[in-house]
Amino acid sequence: MIDFEKLIDSHLNREFRPKDIGRYYPSEIGNCLRKVWFSYKKPKEVDKEKLKIFQVGLMLHDFISEVLRSEKTPDVRLIQSEVPFRLNFPEFSVSGRVDDVLIVERDNRKLLVEVKSTKLLSMVREPSLPHVMQIQLYMHALKIPDGMILYVEKPSLKTIQYEIKYDPELVKRILERFHNLHSSLKSEKIPDPEAKLTKEMEWMCRYCEYVEECGKAKTD
Numbered sequence: 345m346i347d348f349e350k351l352i353d354s355h356l357n358r359e360f361r362p363k364d365i366g367r368y369y370p371s372e373i374g375n376c377l378r379k380v381w382f383s384y385k386k387p388k389e390v391d392k393e394k395l396k397i398f399q400v401g402l403m404l405h406d407f408i409s410e411v412l413r414s415e416k417t418p419d420v421r422l423i424q425s426e427v428p429f430r431l432n433f434p435e436f437s438v439s440g441r442v443d444d445v446l447i448v449e450r451d452n453r454k455l456l457v458e459v460k461s462t463k464l465l466s467m468v469r470e471p472s473l474p475h476v477m478q479i480q481l482y483m484h485a486l487k488i489p490d491g492m493i494l495y496v497e498k499p500s501l502k503t504i505q506y507e508i509k510y511d512p513e514l515v516k517r518i519l520e521r522f523h524n525l526h527s528s529l530k531s532e533k534i535p536d537p538e539a540k541l542t543k544e545m546e547w548m549c550r551y552c553e554y555v556e557e558c559g560k561a562k563t564d
C-alpha cells in the first residue's frame with residue numbers, strides 16, 4: 345500500500361517564506377486591501393487544501409496550452425505559455441511568476457488569455473474583480489489591448505469566456521491601489537476593511553484567513 349495522500353502533500357509542500365514589503369504580486373491587488381496588508385504583516389502558511397487547488401489550476405492551464413498548441417486548432421496559435429512580468433516604480437515593484445496567462449494569436453492579433461479553474465460554471469455570472477484587475481495589469485505591462493478570461497469547470501472541462509478590453513482608467517486605479525498598499529505597509533497604518541464595506545467584495549470575507557484579526561482591528 346502506498347500512501348498517495350502523503351506523497352502528494354509532501355510534493356506540494358513549500359518552504360514558508362514571508363513576503364517582502366516593496367515587492368508585490370499582480371494576483372493580490374484585486375483582493376481586499378486589508379487582507380493583503382495582513383498577508384505581509386502577519387504572514388500565514390498556505391494550507392494544504394489551497395495548495396492542491398492551485399495545483400489543479402496549473403494543470404488546467406497546461407491542458408489549455410496543449411489544446412492551443414495542437415495542430416487540431418489551426419484558427420488559434422499559442423505564442424507563449426510562460427509570460428515574464430515586471431513593473432518597476434521608484435519605491436516598489438510588481439512582479440511574479442505568471443502561470444495562468446497565455447499569449448495566443450487569433451485573426452492576426454495577439455490576445456492575452458487568463459485561464460481560471462472553477463468548481464461550478466453555473467456560479468460564474470461575470471468575471472470576478474480580482475481576475476479582471478489581474479488581466480488588466482498584464483495587458484498594461486505587455487502592451488496587449490485584447491484579453492480574455494477563460495473559466496474552466498474542473499470536473500467537466502466545460503468553459504465560459506469573457507472578452508476584456510484594455511481599460512486605462514481601471515489600470516490607473518489598480519496602480520493607485522499598489523501605491524496605497526505600499527504606503528499603508530510602510531506607515532503601519534491598517535487599511536479599511538474594504539471587503540466588509542463594499543457590496544461586490546463581501547464574499548471575500550467568507551474565504552479570508554484573517555477574519556479574527558480583522559474583527560479585533562476594527563474594535564481597536
Ligand code: SF4
Pocket residue numbers: 376377378379537538539540541548549552553554555558559
Ligand atoms: S475579513 Fe473581510 S474585510 Fe476583513 S480582512 Fe478579511 S476580507 Fe478584508
